[in-house]
Amino acid sequence: MSSEIKLIREDGRRLDGRLPDELRPIKIEVGVLKRADGSCYFELGKNKVIAAVYGPRELHPRHAQDARRAVVRFRYNMAPFSVEERRRPGPDRRSVEISKVSREALEPVIITEYYPRAAIDIFVEVLESDAGTRTAGINAASVALADAGIPMKGLVSAVAVGKIDGQIVLDLTSEEDQHGEMDMPVAMVTRTNTITLLQMDGRVTMEEFEKALDLAVAGCRRIYELQRKALIEKYSESRTEEIP
Amino acid sequence: MSSEIKLIREDGRRLDGRLPDELRPIKIEVGVLKRADGSCYFELGKNKVIAAVYGPRELHPRHAQDARRAVVRFRYNMAPFSVEERRRPGPDRRSVEISKVSREALEPVIITEYYPRAAIDIFVEVLESDAGTRTAGINAASVALADAGIPMKGLVSAVAVGKIDGQIVLDLTSEEDQHGEMDMPVAMVTRTNTITLLQMDGRVTMEEFEKALDLAVAGCRRIYELQRKALIEKYSESRTEEIP
Amino acid sequence: MSSEIKLIREDGRRLDGRLPDELRPIKIEVGVLKRADGSCYFELGKNKVIAAVYGPRELHPRHAQDARRAVVRFRYNMAPFSVEERRRPGPDRRSVEISKVSREALEPVIITEYYPRAAIDIFVEVLESDAGTRTAGINAASVALADAGIPMKGLVSAVAVGKIDGQIVLDLTSEEDQHGEMDMPVAMVTRTNTITLLQMDGRVTMEEFEKALDLAVAGCRRIYELQRKALIEKYSESRTEEIP
């Protein structure tokens, strides 16, 4: 993962001009899909993802039901044209793993006990990818869950941190990920100060890891504010538009 | 799809000697398979297809049942040796599409309301192929349905029309299809004057399309007579052979 | 299948020093896996297989149940590293066939009527392979069934016989199988003198076949004694260790 490419410039800024602890531009739109019970479009730099939530709804087959709570399902999927080289449709091993850890990042906040035997389905489609799609997907899904009216203990916010040119930085681009020394996606529930997703690959010391985790927590908090804002805007809008 | 090969000879006849509005030789045998509830062997020129009908019968899994009518299923399948280059067994995208449109060509005549929750299964195996297998399959399946005693509003008859050397002709051979400018399979219910399958690919004017459709209708009517004849022969035979 | 390699030496012994009617060394360990209801590790020369039995247990889906007896299922699987060239995981046609004939070799001794609607699952994993894995798997499975307490009419014992350098011999190695003229795996229930698996490929006369079958029967009897011994040891051990 080491490289000869300089990823941090003389002025301490990264190749796209960001400071080490700076996020890429973020755009959040709530309720963009009409068929879904909840949905959210999320942009993070060049990443474009869209999440939809269906449910609580009936779960087939029956033996997959849980008598005590709703079953949460999560499907992360990349559009064939979302990456440089056209991707063959259908799940690969990477997307199966991402679907699993994303579900485990979100399930802790969903009050599944309210809906025994039901399914809550979360679908994330990656329309364009530039490193960070899994965290973008979790951010979108969390907002979509709220938009669907699913009772939650808090919003989940996610971001990756990494190490490039020996330095811990927030929110890697694809170029930084490729030539960097470490990548660590993190999701957390700001309200309860709980980390619900943590993955890492690369090679770092214990101290670097701790610094990276702190930076990720700070990043998640900033994203959390944007998620809240987007939801408030949507729901104050609608309050004026229509009486529920 | 255009070509340098002449497909219509000086005398106005086609390479196999047929006139533009002439069908290839047709052979129909009813009730050829003993296990099936109804069956039909159908030859159209070099095309050899066999259709079997099973049902009405129990439908599994239960959630696939329709409480108000029978579910009609149709599977078009080519034997590996039916084409020039050996075909890998199993459904490809083409046969999935043909199965769908063939089912939609036949379902309009089946009185499915008589058999709620049941399945009516139609299987067509292409044993040899020379352009026209989907229409041959529909013709065979329609007779097999009658042979199975499934209540129907009429027989479905099907044939393709095309454009070769600028002329609209009936019932394309494989060679004509390959070098021709248009191919249009049509199915119709003669009794009710209803078109139940219509597909087209190529490039024709509105006028050419209308002429082609008229020719297809005429072709279907001729095939309808042959289907009726085959059924009457079979059932007058059996009436002498055995008291039902 | 014929070859120029001499498989039988001047002194009448085979390349690994065995006499024509000699088995390779056999090692049997009973009850090696804790999660399974019964299990057995079986070595035959370099072949290493392990069998586990689960059941009688509930069978899903329901429509696969048999109201009059337990359904026996058998899965033979090779570990990817068990063969010279790494094997892609998952069933191939060979292992599907072996699973079928192995199940049919064992089912005759299982008193399935005691457990209507249940499943008895037998899993055989080949950890290392050197010709004879299907017979080793049947031997292991038979002991694992006994270890699981499944009521049986007898133990099933299996071995292959073959023809090399024109001579009928017992228990082929991989080298002998590859260069030999015939391979014939046989399973039998010693107690009832019943052959429950018989497969053959090669080219032999009727007389050679009869001689081969006799040799296989003798081989199965010797394996049966080893299976019994292993079970008796295990259960006399446990009797001192723990009161059931």
Added chain:
Amino acid sequence: MSEVLDEIRKDYLFNLVRKGRRIDGRAFKDFRELRVKTNVISKAEGSAWVELGQTEVLVGVKLQPGEPYPDTPDKGVMITNAELVPLASPTFEPGPPDENGIELARVVDRGIRESGAIDLEKLCIEEGEKVWIIFIDVHVLNHDGNLMDASALGAIASLMTAKIPCERYGLGDDEPLPVRDSPVSVTAVDIAGEILIDPNLYEESAASCRLTVISNADGSISAMQKGGIGGLSPEKTKDAVKMCVESAKEIRDKVLRGLKPT
């Protein structure tokens, strides 16, 4: 229960149509509001986000060098796929395309292929060895009826604005994709004996039969596909085809005119 609702809704639609009206107030021959935004995915060589009423479809076009088919060694290859992802409708399931997804992809493909819109011969890099492969991927985002027309429109709009990424593969400067026609798909349904253009989801499920006609700039027809378990008389079929071809002209003028790579 939902079956009863289905019946009630169907009756309602039929009664409306018999009075010459549609559920959303349109005339029988009108499309819903239509928006096409191109170049929305920078990773794709061409892309179009189509909104047709509430139906939303995203189409992406990718080009890569690859091997030609043995029987057309001097022609590019075009591959069309459609994914009815479960995000787009409660009735879509994860998994490989079912018959609806396959039919959608194949009809979109035929419309473009048979019209000759793409000059595949210009996509040969080295005869018999290397040609451009065009992947047209239809990604359905919200299914509110008439996926066929939205997808076909997204496909041709993506192609008209796509560039051949020659530079990335060391094959010279990027070039526009050679597009020489603009096939437009128009779908009609039969409800209560009337022909309605661009059915929404309710209309689609109430209709006995669907007819898709893909026609070109010169008014010629390149593809047709009947769907659904009803039928039409030959006369009504001809009328429907005419309506579809007329309607295609309007759509072409309104949405496709002047589209080209940026």
Added chain:
Amino acid sequence: MSEVLDEIRKDYLFNLVRKGRRIDGRAFKDFRELRVKTNVISKAEGSAWVELGQTEVLVGVKLQPGEPYPDTPDKGVMITNAELVPLASPTFEPGPPDENGIELARVVDRGIRESGAIDLEKLCIEEGEKVWIIFIDVHVLNHDGNLMDASALGAIASLMTAKIPCERYGLGDDEPLPVRDSPVSVTAVDIAGEILIDPNLYEESAASCRLTVISNADGSISAMQKGGIGGLSPEKTKDAVKMCVESAKEIRDKVLRGLKPT
């Protein structure tokens, strides 16, 4: 309900057999009426439509140039597949071959392969590069028992009448496929302790155990396969094998003698 019928039917068969009779009046060692029609599919290099009583199987043989296996660079390749298509029986389901289809294909394959009936060395076109691939495809049309023998017979009859399509691939004149033996499969079942040859469907489902023996013109045996969840004593096994080899001679004389490409 159907289980009760099964039991009644089984008892009936057992009682018949104990009296030395079969349900269709045959002797224990007799085949049902057998018809083999070759060259029925002109697209195939060889083909045979086999009727064995009401069991019907169509076998097609195709040849195409392709790559040899790395360990036999100078030999042709033979691939056998069997499709138990749902047209042939209410119990067959669509989908890839299940264990019955796989077993059928593999036993048919072994019979031909191990007998050495095909001289695979003569099917080498260019060592290590190009050899003839033989595809034997068994297509079952009506399943009334004993698919094994019908399929194996269809396979060898197709091969005996097949031509190598050299012309189509620019490799000279067409030639007959080099077939040098005529393996014949005969299947026996054990019902009530008796050995019956060529079981029909009822007999097959009532039998405790099945034994298939494939033997050659010189009386040698090339393949055997026991099936079913019963067993046989060694002595009875030997008797059954002898009966099968005897029966194979008759079938060979009756049906395969003189078959060659037209």
Added chain:
Amino acid sequence: MSEVLDEIRKDYLFNLVRKGRRIDGRAFKDFRELRVKTNVISKAEGSAWVELGQTEVLVGVKLQPGEPYPDTPDKGVMITNAELVPLASPTFEPGPPDENGIELARVVDRGIRESGAIDLEKLCIEEGEKVWIIFIDVHVLNHDGNLMDASALGAIASLMTAKIPCERYGLGDDEPLPVRDSPVSVTAVDIAGEILIDPNLYEESAASCRLTVISNADGSISAMQKGGIGGLSPEKTKDAVKMCVESAKEIRDKVLRGLKPT
């Protein structure tokens, strides 16, 4: 019924943990008894049978020449797969790996890959043409919890004792695989707010959340993976990671020290 038992068992475990105890008497930071036997499969280039309490995992490593990835033409290729075969647990089903098997294989893979333990550049045979492909296959034999650590340990032990089979492919004498680090996976779970190392099956199913940390000889960390539907505070996460790294050192000293090909 089994749900009630689950709850009772979970309560019991929670109460134990609150008293500072574990069900099998271990301290929170202790591993179960651990045995690693290498070179158990002679057909494999490297192998290790790991027993971690009653959890048993067999890992085999195979090497074969093959093509490099286009973007790393001078590097060997490493492919890791895990099969949760139904022999190992009543809850495992036959079929391709599910999300648990895929996660297991990918985390094991990342630990080895990211640590740089294998010098992939030394596995280049001919740049851009031929490199060694390393297949690491995890075969789970008995699942009694913490498959992650057992599998990762089996993988590195197999690799450390593996030989490159140069001779078999005519590429000179066999050589040891170039292994330059010894990543060790340690998994912790949170039960009742306490961090426990190496959970057995009961503990695993009662835990709200799992954290796997793979660390190297120099104390650096190469991979982490949180699992389960609970979470941890940042502070507790840091504590858990520290415990895992500490524990890895012990395991490395006890089990991996001095391992090399025979």
